[in-house]
Amino acid sequence: MxxxxxxxxxxxxxxxxxxxxxxxxxxxxxxxxxxxxxxxxxxxxxxxxxxxxxxxxxxxxxxxxxxxxxxxxxxxxxxxxxxxxxxxxxxxxxxxxxxxxxxxxxxxxxxxxxxxxxxxxxxxxxxxxxxxxxxxxxxxxxxxxxxxxxxxxxxxxxxxxxxxxxxxxxxxxxxxxxxxxxxxxxxxxxxxxxxxxxxxxxxxxxxxxxxxxxxARTGSWLVEGRDFQRPTRDVEGHKGRYGYLGVVGGFAGMAGAASLAARAALRFGAGKVRVLTDQPAYFGQPGSVMVDHVDRWKQVGDFDALVIGPGLSRAEAAWSHLRQWDLRDRSIVWDADGLHLLAAERLFPGKDWVMTPHPGEAAVLLGTTAGEVQRDRLAAIRALAKAFPGGWLLLKGFRTLVLSPGGELFVCGTGNVALATAGSGDVLSGMIGAMLAQGCAMEEAVLSACLRHGLAADRWVRHHPDYSMIAEDIIEDLKY
Ligand SMILES: NC(=O)C1=CN([C@@H]2O[C@H](COP(=O)(O)OP(=O)(O)OC[C@H]3O[C@@H](n4cnc5c(N)ncnc54)[C@H](OP(=O)(O)O)[C@@H]3O)[C@@H](O)[C@H]2O)[C@@H](O)CC1
Ligand SMILES: [K+]
Missing domain, CATH: 3.40.50.10260 (YjeF N-terminal domain)
Structure with a gap:
């Protein structure tokens, strides 16, 4: 750093x-x-x-x-x-x-x-x-x-x-x-x-x-590829040891978002991943990702961590579950439509949480425009911390910003415009969720996921045009 x-x-x-x-x-x-x-x-x-x-x-x-x-x-x-x-x-x-x-x-x-x-x-x-x-x-x-x-x-x-x-x-x-x-x-x-x-x-x-x-100790850091620490496993590990992640999303026509988050989480080391959705049929053949109808889950205490939002939609049917669940002692990644829910209802965001808005979502959370957020990204992430105190914030975009609840700021030095592709944010939220499920502290989870996500894009542009990367390529790169 x-x-x-x-x-x-x-x-x-x-x-x-x-x-x-x-x-x-x-x-x-x-x-x-x-x-x-x-x-x-x-x-x-x-x-x-x-x-x-x-x-x-x-x-x-x-x-x-x-x-x-x-x-x-x-x-x-x-x-x-x-x-x-x-x-x-x-x-x-x-x-x-x-x-x-x-x-x-x-x-x-x-x-x-x-x-x-x-x-x-x-x-x-x-x-x-x-x-x-x-x-x-x-x-x-x-x-x-x-x-x-x-x-x-x-x-x-x-x-x-x-x-x-x-x-x-x-x-x-x-x-x-x-x-x-x-x-x-x-x-x-x-x-x-x-x-x-x-x-x-x-x-x-x-x-x-x-x-x-x-x-005069500084509280702001540039984190770079060399700071990335990959998730580790011990020789006697079994899937129960690496956590159980719940992904809440993939509603009405947006199964892809939850599927990307879930598959990225498995590739980034989560032991088990289950998607809770109202459209389980969209997920097709059973595979490594488990899928359930969300109505079957009255509470979410089984999970070590949750990703809430990829393809959640803004429908009442989707949001009503979240109002009922007890999220008080949960580790949660709030993304996509989950952020709209937080903005609209000020739901309790959990014990240990991170919000991962892109500039448009940050604008909704702050009641401003994406242009204003981009004009002064530092001010925007600090304003988010005031509006939603007590958790971590990650503002996506070139040189993604991360702010800790204590005010420590991290600038992610990896990543490039290849990440400007549908679903790349869902992949990131799945990666953070995977680290949380594995028991990592929020700082390590957010920074490792962010750096590795960016490294996938940095590697991609060495051999491919930047416009050609799709979210699945990021998941693919996590193999290496
Ligand atoms: N030991 C050290 O400190 C070391 C420092 N080092 C070097 O010093 C640099 C900082 O130096 P610095 O503090 O003198 O300021 P600097 O950027 O040269 O400008 C100040 C002048 O600009 C003026 N001014 C300001 N805005 C203006 C505007 N819009 N339009 C017009 N004028 C404007 C301002 O006038 P005023 O605002 O007072 O009216 C003042 O006259 C630092 O970046 C590094 O390069 C290195 O040598 C390492 C050791
Ligand atoms: K200069």
Missing amino acids: KAIVSASEMAAADRYTIERLGVPGIELMERAARACVGELMEELRPDSLVTVLAGPGNNGGDGLAIARLLHGEGVTVRVFLLQDGETYRGDAALNHQRLRDLAVDISVIEDPATFGLPLGCDWVVDALFGTGLSRPITGGLANLIERLNVSGLRVLAVDIPSGLSGDHGRVDGPAVRARLTVTFQCLKFAHVVTPACLSCGDVRVHDIGISFSDE
């Missing part, structure tokens, strides 16, 4: 490192610049031309140090400042002084709106604004950024593409679109949360020796 921090957490760590641990700020800036130059040198040819756009703060200061180090490497560099160089303060001022003594061309951008972009250069270093951005970029500078974004020039963003905030995944105004972002010590939210992360290109995190005080 990689820590994700906000701009203010990062600034606090900077201060702690400088003031308490005695590492000079100018040394941190030098290390930051060295990290960027190291990455850039991998990309440059001997005759490459680099343009540095330097803003008024320490991000600009990084840019000035980068220009000096590139010059030292024999690279031709031109530097454009947003303001008169004399206005720099602190470490940035020192770097301005150091650069002025060298034969590097430095000019001031008089009017950003008419500034001629250096179209012949190989890379642009975006050192306009970093984590100190305090408002959306407007006016001539906004115009410059928009022209840069359509120029085709390759951009390396220092710390964060200018215009993005480190604190969230929103894009509130014009923002530089980078090919490569080099950031320091920790990821910031904009690097991993959509839509902001789509402007970052490849993100490389460099350790520049910034330390966090013990009190």
